[in-house]
Each structure stands twice: as C-alpha cells, then as structure tokens.
Amino acid sequence: MPPASTSSLRAETLTTGEQFRAAADLYTRVFGYDRAEYSLNPNLLSALARNGGSAVGVYTDEDDLIGFAYGFAGRDRDGGEFHYSQAAVVDTAYQDAGVGRLTKEHQRTVALGWGHRTMRWTFDPMLARNAHFNFTTLGGEGVGFVPDYYGRPGTDRVVVEWALQRDHDPYGDLRRAQPPALGRDDWGRVIRTTVTRANGARQDAQWLALPAQTASLADEEQTARDPLRLRLRDALTEFENQGRVLVACTRIDTSTAAYLAVGRTEGEEAR
Template identity: 45%
Template structure:
C-alpha cells in the first residue's frame, strides 16, 4: 500500500481542513477545543513547523502529522505534536513514512533531534517508537494533560542516528494485556511509581517488550551510562 503513497507538505485551506477533520476522526474528538485550527497549520507551515500529509494512490488523505521548533537549555529540537493514520491503515507503514518525512523536514531547520509524547502504557505505540524508530524515552510526565488519565513518556529521536553508548541495563516489569501494560489500577499505580523512580535515577527507557520467560508480562528496559 505504501509503495503508491505520497507524503508531502499540506498546502491550502482545503488540505489543512481535511487534516483537521482526519485528526478529530482518528481520536474521536467531539469537543471543539480539542480540534486543530487550519489557521494554526498555516502559521506553522510558514514558521519552520511541519504540516505533512500522506496520500494514497487515489489521492485521499490517509495520514497527517504536525510539529514545531522548540528549545531546551540551548538545544534546538523539533517537537512532533501529533501523527495520525486513518482507521484501518494503522500498522501498514503510513506512520513510519510520516515520521521519516517529518525527520527530513526537521533536519532542514537545524534540529538534530525530534521529540514527542505517547501513552506510557500503550504497547503498540511503544513498539513503534522504540523497536521501529529507535527513539529513547528521556522523561516520565505524570498526567501530562491534567485530565486524570494522561501519563506520558517523552521520547527523543536522534535524527542522525548516533551510535548508542556503552551502558548498564535495568528492567521494570508489569502485567499486560495485548494492548496495555498494567491494566488494573493497583498495577498501574505500582508501575507509574517504578517508572518515575527509574527516570529519577538517571535511566533512559530504550524498549518495552513482552517477556518470554513470563507470559502475560512486559518489561520496560532502561539504560544508563556505565561509570
């Protein structure tokens, strides 16, 4: 499917509006305040942001991502606010093509890394971010959106794929369903605390994988530079 796909910058009110509609559809948002203004996308496009769409062979918009330049302690990076793929096409390679195109655009702004957040317990997202892209989680953000249910991992993706440094590894384990780690409240509370502790200790999360030696569990693998 992706061999006929075109990923390019979105241009004009019609495409920005279509991207906004796709975003609301994928996330199921009904509240107007959760939408994306086409005017915001126009401003991002003109000010070193990314506003990219994936089109199938028939010219239909099936994926969309947007982001903007940001800085922390003097480091310029590109922040990817959202990437969405039309229902039924997740896992078909659309998301990877969008991220690759966004990375190329970010390099053009001078950024060496790209950051974004994702659900700390969503296993499919974790696999894509760590195993497919090779990103690293650098921070745990409890209740990021202040809605009572939005623990997030902040990941950083090296746009030039620097080789990993020698490191020590530690693993935090938790029960899991097919889609989520720690689905029960008591398990979620325990995992949340253990993840926060691991980051505070200087760890960086590099993988979330099912444990072959313990069916029904996943392991969050942290790396830390060896002393």
C-alpha cells in the first residue's frame, strides 16, 4: 500500500486491548525481533498509559496502525523529572510520510497532560537519519552518551532531551550550520571549527563525521567490535566530558553526515 498523506492520518491515545496488541505486533515487526524477551507486553502498555505513561498510535483512514510510541514517567539522580519515551516505531511502508513526527507530537501532548515539561529517549549513534529527526526536525538535544545502555555490548546510545514547551530554540541557528567538507575518510574523526551565530558571534564547534546511511545491526556482538562504532564511542564520550551537547546531524553527501557538538548555550541548564 502506498504511503498516505499526512492529512489523511490521525494520531490518538491507545486505550483498548486490541489497540495494545496491534501496537505490540507493530513494534516486534518493525524491529525484527524474534526472541521472546524483546517482545512487548500489551498489559504493560495499558498499565503505563493509566499511570503517568504514554501509549500512542498513528492510523490511516482505513484504521491501519502505522506508527506507535510508548513511554513512562522518569526521574534522574538529580531529581529532574521527565517523560521517558522507550520506543517509537513507524511501519516501513510509511517511512518519510510524516508519521514519526505525528507520533512524537501526540506523545508530547500526552506527556504535557501528565505535567511533564521535557521528554527523553535514546538512539543508536550510528543512525544519522534518526539523529537528524531528533535534533533538526523535533528540536531536541543530545545531552548524554551511555556506553552499553542496555547492559549488553553493542548497545551504545545517545540520550536525547526534548523541551516540550519552549518559546525560543537557543540552538535554532546552529541546527542550520553547514559542516566542513567531510567524506568517508573522515568517519569517526572530530573536526574543530567555529560557526557564526545569528547574532554574528563566533562559537567553537566540533563536528563528528559518520555514514549518512547505516542499518542498525541485530548482531550486538558484531556491533560491539565495529571499529567505527568504537571511534564514535570515544568521540561522544569526550563530548560529554567537555559538557557539550549535540544539536544537529547534517547530511553532507550521499555517503557522509556529521554531528555538531557545541557548548551549552547560556540559559540552558545542565540536565
């Protein structure tokens, strides 16, 4: 079936057992999971949706579920509260149809309804397309990096934070900054430059090159040994040690994209 236009799609909060089961099926199918421990329990979705969490879906006008996200209330060690989005998936037949954004926007509405003002989630740092969506499309920031996030080698993740109510994006001009001319030979390298802010000020910037297109590997042991992933791990760890945030992931050409890491803009508190 061809992708539907965004105007023909609708987002809604999931409430019935049938909807929760359909969401669990979509989750398993999109991620390609074939091990029972990675499946999603519909009862858990119902409990989350009733107790400070979220379970949202996007439907076609024929009532086919093509997008899904779920999350729960979170708190960090410093007492900061947020809505944690554990996963968001889009049917592969509907990629680039605006489904992901519609899904996240409805999840945002649910989170605000529970009183949350920020949302967090994680993604594989090798997935430039996901990074571009998180930073440039939604306006989130990469505020942390956690090696082996799920306690298994090969599960390194960038932590994204999305301000759900913000009158002004302090990184808006930086998200549009053009990276230097980088290519395949630069993958995993950090390039230091300066960028010009909208007010004319110059700001220190660091660019990290990576493949523009990479499939997430199901074999985590192979992933953990990938030399490029290890170089990305070192660079992202150093960004965090320096107190930098990721604010953009820009595609340079068909082969190469680049993260932009900058110092936190004044007025944006560390999370």
